[in-house]
Amino acid sequence: MQSFPPSFRRLVHELTRLPSIGEKSATRLAYFILRQEDGFGEKLAGAIQHACTTIGLCKTCFFLSESEQCQFCSDPGRDPQLICVVEKPMDIIAFERMGEFRGLYHVLHGLWAPLRGQGPESMKLRELLHRTKGGEVEEVIIATSSTVEGDATALYVAAQLSEQGVPSSRLAQGMPKGGELEYSDEVTLSRALSGRSRIHSS
Amino acid sequence: MQSFPPSFRRLVHELTRLPSIGEKSATRLAYFILRQEDGFGEKLAGAIQHACTTIGLCKTCFFLSESEQCQFCSDPGRDPQLICVVEKPMDIIAFERMGEFRGLYHVLHGLWAPLRGQGPESMKLRELLHRTKGGEVEEVIIATSSTVEGDATALYVAAQLSEQGVPSSRLAQGMPKGGELEYSDEVTLSRALSGRSRIHSS
Numbered sequence: 001m002q003s004f005p006p007s008f009r010r011l012v013h014e015l016t017r018l019p020s021i022g023e024k025s026a027t028r029l030a031y032f033i034l035r036q037e038d039g040f041g042e043k044l045a046g047a048i049q050h051a052c053t054t055i056g057l058c059k060t061c062f063f064l065s066e067s068e069q070c071q072f073c074s075d076p077g078r079d080p081q082l083i084c085v086v087e088k089p090m091d092i093i094a095f096e097r098m099g100e101f102r103g104l105y106h107v108l109h110g111l112w113a114p115l116r117g118q119g120p121e122s123m124k125l126r127e128l129l130h131r132t133k134g135g136e137v138e139e140v141i142i143a144t145s146s147t148v149e150g151d152a153t154a155l156y157v158a159a160q161l162s163e164q165g166v167p168s169s170r171l172a173q174g175m176p177k178g179g180e181l182e183y184s185d186e187v188t189l190s191r192a193l194s195g196r197s198r199i200h201s202s
Numbered sequence: 203m204q205s206f207p208p209s210f211r212r213l214v215h216e217l218t219r220l221p222s223i224g225e226k227s228a229t230r231l232a233y234f235i236l237r238q239e240d241g242f243g244e245k246l247a248g249a250i251q252h253a254c255t256t257i258g259l260c261k262t263c264f265f266l267s268e269s270e271q272c273q274f275c276s277d278p279g280r281d282p283q284l285i286c287v288v289e290k291p292m293d294i295i296a297f298e299r300m301g302e303f304r305g306l307y308h309v310l311h312g313l314w315a316p317l318r319g320q321g322p323e324s325m326k327l328r329e330l331l332h333r334t335k336g337g338e339v340e341e342v343i344i345a346t347s348s349t350v351e352g353d354a355t356a357l358y359v360a361a362q363l364s365e366q367g368v369p370s371s372r373l374a375q376g377m378p379k380g381g382e383l384e385y386s387d388e389v390t391l392s393r394a395l396s397g398r399s400r401i402h403s404s
Contacts, residue, residue, distance in 0.1 A: 003273065003294065003295055003298050004266060004291070004295065005256075005257055005266055005267055005268045006268070007249075007252050007253045007256045007257055007268060008253055008257055008266055010249050010252070010253070011249045011250060011252075011253040013249075014242075014245055014246045014249040014250075015246070015249075017242065017246075018231060018234065018235075019230070019231070019234055027292055028221070028292070029220060029221070030253065031266075031290065031291060031292065032220065032221055033220075033250060033253070033254070034253060034254065034257055034266070035311070040216075040219065041250050041251070041253065041254035042251065042254055043216055044216045044217070044219075044247075044250055045246075045247040045248070045250040045251040045254070046247070047209075047212050047213045047215075047216040047217075048213060048216075048235060048243050048246055048247040048250070049243070049244065049247040050209050050212070050213075051209045051210055051212070051213040051232065051235070051236060051243065052235070052236065052243035052244055052247070054207075054209045055207055055209055055210055055236055064206060064207055064210055064233075064236070065207060066207045066208070066209060071205065088233065089206070089233060090229055090230070090233065092205065093205055093206065096205050109237070
């Protein structure tokens with residue numbers, strides 16, 4: 001890094017704080033930003049600044065929002081008795097892309113990951129329990145990822161909800177669409193087997 | 203992308219314009235930036251803004267500089283009769299890390315790459331020829347990469363310098379330090395063979 005001008009080094013330093021961006025990538029990115037001629041750097045800086053000042057979290061479900069309540073929580077056409085719990089805002093977009101879910105959401109913004117030092121307090125769980133304690137919610141669908149941490153979080157959240165008497169469910173696990181048996185891992189296959197359904201229900 | 207707040211979508215859009223950042227990566231980066239709690243986004247935006255306004259190119263060699271002349275061109279201890287030509291500013295850092303070169307530099311900011319529609323005018327070649335036409339430069343070391351485009355550029359630049367009667371040289375090509383013969387490609391091996399040197403000069 002020696003020999004680059006100070007403001008270039010500062011930019012590289014800030015860029016290395018982004019996930020999976022090392023010093024080489026950061027240097028290339030910084031050079032790219034400076035080489036653009038259409039005011040790209042100013043636009044990028046403006047977009048970051050603007051996003052940081054205008055975007056907050058919805059007071060109810062913690063999805064990204066520019067107002068107190070997000071577009072889902074303020075939509076009267078949504079069913080407030082059904083809550084889908086996800087890890088991060090991007091997961092909601094996947095759900096919306098599917099287009100079949102009409103309930104509300106709750107973003108945990110984290111998982112229960114003891115190995116990474118993240119306990120239950122690192123996620124928005126207390127806020128979920130606050131939403132469900134009124135007794136109006138009929139089902140909480142826990143849609144965390146099918147990973148070790150996602151599974152552990154789902155079990156933990158389900159146990160907490162159970163204490164309130166709120167029923168919870170988990171997304172089905174099995175073969176993904178287009179998945180080939182030959183290349184399936186053992187856990188996926190085992191779960192697909194134990195969750196099998198009858199073809200003829202006669 | 204549907205359903206994210208507008209200022210989040212704008213940030214994602216700007217981030218996708220960075221090299222090798224697709225929409226998924228940009229969304230993750232945007233979420234990461236917003237999730238940091240120590241004013242990270244503001245610092246990053248400030249660093250980009252500051253770099254864009256303060257960093258320009260050295261009027262002589264076109265290295266990144268905050269003043270008219272870069273640290274190398276304004277260093278009286280450097281030999282102005284020797285110029286090392288590189289593609290991008292990062293290449294100068296590699297040279298400086300080696301620590302054996304005491305001449306000046308010239309950054310082309312591009313290569314002659316006809317397949318990508320970049321002709322000789324896309325690099326700072328005219329500016330190099332302007333530097334060398336006085337007849338004071340004794341040697342130009344053309345240190346472009348050992349790629350097809352790097353080699354083509356070197357030949358092209360050398361031909362232009364030759365018309366001015368300025369001698370030019372190219373970095374040696376051969377086995378890299380630690381390179382194993384078994385895994386060497388044909389071109390590297392062929393160049394290492396033709397450029398072999400005697401062990402005993404008796």
